[in-house]
Amino acid sequence: MSVPARPPEAGAALFPITLHGVGLRRGTNWVLRNLDLRLERGGITALVGPNGSGKTSLLRLLHGLEQPSCGRLHFAGQTPPQDGMAYAAQAMVFAHTPVLRGTVADNLRLAFAGRRADPALLDAALARADLQGRAGQSAASLSSGQRQRLALARAWMLRPALLLLDEPCSHLDQQASAAMLREVQDLAAQGITVLLSSHRPEGIDLAQRVLRLDRGQLQTHPTIPQAPPHFGGAGRQGAIACFPTSV
Numbered sequence: 001m002s003v004p005a006r007p008p009e010a011g012a013a014l015f016p017i018t019l020h021g022v023g024l025r026r027g028t029n030w031v032l033r034n035l036d037l038r039l040e041r042g043g044i045t046a047l048v049g050p051n052g053s054g055k056t057s058l059l060r061l062l063h064g065l066e067q068p069s070c071g072r073l074h075f076a077g078q079t080p081p082q083d084g085m086a087y088a089a090q091a092m093v094f095a096h097t098p099v100l101r102g103t104v105a106d107n108l109r110l111a112f113a114g115r116r117a118d119p120a121l122l123d124a125a126l127a128r129a130d131l132q133g134r135a136g137q138s139a140a141s142l143s144s145g146q147r148q149r150l151a152l153a154r155a156w157m158l159r160p161a162l163l164l165l166d167e168p169c170s171h172l173d174q175q176a177s178a179a180m181l182r183e184v185q186d187l188a189a190q191g192i193t194v195l196l197s198s199h200r201p202e203g204i205d206l207a208q209r210v211l212r213l214d215r216g217q218l219q220t221h222p223t224i225p226q227a228p229p230h231f232g233g234a235g236r237q238g239a240i241a242c243f244p245t246s247v
Helices: 055-063 104-112 119-128 144-157 174-189 201-205
Strands: 017-026 029-039 044-048 070-075 090-093 162-166 193-197 209-214
Touching (some): 029 055, 055 090, 055 162, 104 119, 174 193, 174 201
Parallel strands (some): 044 193, 044 209, 090 162
Antiparallel strands (some): 017 029, 017 070
């Protein structure tokens, strides 16, 4: 299944994403410290590190749900608006994705907020999530794996240039996790840049680049696996450099 058509300028207006000396403080606690990073367009980047290392905070900052306490964050050389709203041309799926009251289809229709509904796109999203026969079912009755597939399909409907995934498989069994990673691999093959945090080896091995956070700081240059596993999706893409940069 192909990704929804996305204006070609969407990705160009987002990349490269650069962080220069970025820090994030909550109260007296610095959860991110002096981050220097450049993220180019394309492929899958895994963000790893122990619990409390700042992975979720970095994803939220890149999505516009947090604002840097210091330093500079640029998208294609431009400073994003600091209005507390999610940045354009992005989508994010959380580890615990809430579902709203209503049906599976109702939850997918949230992607149409502010624009005309597209029944064909809705049907395609149901098929992508393998929920074709459950459109009228209460979303609250779905399993954890089905909820995550629903959230990923809704993100796909937004036509993002950048997809942020916060531990998307952390509460899934092996079968549901493999299905989720197949979808992630497929989206990356279609040109969506993916940044995911993960503790699971299969999620990390899926990536062409690996960034490690520890105590809010980048610790290593990315590791590029020689042969990432296949989950029935697209093959491995060429590695694209994503190195911590100095200002």
